[in-house]
Amino acid sequence: MRQSQLFTRTVKELPKDETSYNAQALIRAGFIDKVAAGVYSYLPLGKRVLDKICRLIRKEMDEIGGQEILMSALIPKENMEASGRWAAFDVLFRLNGGDNGDNKEYALGATHEEIVSPLAKKFIYSYKDLPFGVYQIQTKFRNEKRAKAGLLRGREFLMKDLYSFHTDQADLDAYYEKATAAYKKIYQRLGLGDITYLTYAAGGTFSKYSHEFQTVTPAGEDSIYICEKCSNKVAVNKEIIAEQNACPLCGNKKLTEKKAIEVGNIFKLGTKFSAPFHISYKDSAGQENTPVMGCYGMGPSRIMGAIVEIHHDDKGIIWPESIAPFKIHLLSLNENEAATRIYVELSLAGFEVLYDDRELSAGEKFADADLIGCPYRLVVSKKTLSADSVEIKRRSAAAGSLVKIKDLASKLK
Numbered sequence: 001m002r003q004s005q006l007f008t009r010t011v012k013e014l015p016k017d018e019t020s021y022n023a024q025a026l027i028r029a030g031f032i033d034k035v036a037a038g039v040y041s042y043l044p045l046g047k048r049v050l051d052k053i054c055r056l057i058r059k060e061m062d063e064i065g066g067q068e069i070l071m072s073a074l075i076p077k078e079n080m081e082a083s084g085r086w087a088a089f090d091v092l093f094r095l096n097g098g099d100n101g102d103n104k105e106y107a108l109g110a111t112h113e114e115i116v117s118p119l120a121k122k123f124i125y126s127y128k129d130l131p132f133g134v135y136q137i138q139t140k141f142r143n144e145k146r147a148k149a150g151l152l153r154g155r156e157f158l159m160k161d162l163y164s165f166h167t168d169q170a171d172l173d174a175y176y177e178k179a180t181a182a183y184k185k186i187y188q189r190l191g192l193g194d195i196t197y198l199t200y201a202a203g204g205t206f207s208k209y210s211h212e213f214q215t216v217t218p219a220g221e222d223s224i225y226i227c228e229k230c231s232n233k234v235a236v237n238k239e240i241i242a243e244q245n246a247c248p249l250c251g252n253k254k255l256t257e258k259k260a261i262e263v264g265n266i267f268k269l270g271t272k273f274s275a276p277f278h279i280s281y282k283d284s285a286g287q288e289n290t291p292v293m294g295c296y297g298m299g300p301s302r303i304m305g306a307i308v309e310i311h312h313d314d315k316g317i318i319w320p321e322s323i324a325p326f327k328i329h330l331l332s333l334n335e336n337e338a339a340t341r342i343y344v345e346l347s348l349a350g351f352e353v354l355y356d357d358r359e360l361s362a363g364e365k366f367a368d369a370d371l372i373g374c375p376y377r378l379v380v381s382k383k384t385l386s387a388d389s390v391e392i393k394r395r396s397a398a399a400g401s402l403v404k405i406k407d408l409a410s411k412l413k
């Protein structure tokens, strides 16, 4: 992509009420635009990152047999009443359809058990129809009270939500383990594996615990208690530390308190939704039974914010390669003819290149490259060309080195 064609630019003026680092950095670098507290638009660079995060998640969900769907964002009031959550869900956006004939009321989807359960009911008759898992990646709406943390707590945000349906608890338990392993793989691929903890939390309806995936960073709003003794990367959530004051796996009582961001949350729901929505199946003896459910949430937009909180320096963002908007940021310092040739060659070789072909000073281009944070910066200048080279520098490194133009593609691989 030629940077001269990008319709956005890096931004100097920040919204006055934006106090979170992740949103400040992303607005300044031109990834997102602030619409209101907790409400953001994703611009071309931001959309590329978000799409890469989603692609990575989608792959692992498909791998454990998840089938992707897209459910309605409007949820009729009666669906939410069937589960008792029309009144009980504190951050629900409730809408009145107005006088268009039926005066129907809706919630804007904050979570989708109330849509997926009646949907599943239409296709479950016998034990042969189970198990299955369906998921979606969709915008969710929650009128969060503390919407001051940028992408970490949006009033409108992206969620991947998977729902699984099973004949019995043992089958749910086995699938829950598979989903846990898939989640771990995703955080590993996102470069968060070493600082993300499987955290025991209250709230499982049909199990002692639910599990959160918590990524440790001072920017986090949650407190977790980490076991540094066992190698399992487990922790206990602050809300259950009173009753669970030792590592649930090794029994160690010396737990360390850390700030963390909840980047995923998985639950065994049992029959909490399948019962009120009257889902049933015939078992092999012809008896009617109620299936049990699991739900598995993950926040791609919150993950994007978390990665910015974790991977940056005082000059800007440092994207992990797996989700960077472009792998390479190619800067032409008044040498567009040679730089364009390199841009075309690298693009044809399959590299994702952001090519700064604008008529700006070297200082401005360097500053923008640091803000945007692509993993590799290439500089083409009179000086590098005199050695048939370009300068290559990792975003995370202090200094770069020269590489012969003919060796560039193989070096970058």
Ligand code: ATP
Residues within 6 Å of the ligand: 111, 142, 144, 151, 152, 153, 154, 155, 157, 158, 159, 262, 263, 264, 265, 297, 298, 299, 300, 301, 302
């Ligand atoms: P929290 O405890 O942080 O409010 P939650 O427990 O309500 O989150 P879930 O309902 O389990 O969250 O949602 C699943 C996932 O969606 C979370 O693990 C998180 O990654 C993401 N998520 C939840 N709320 C938000 C939000 N307001 N903004 C961005 N992502 C969110």
Ligand code: MG
Residues within 6 Å of the ligand: 212, 262, 265
């Ligand atoms: Mg939670």
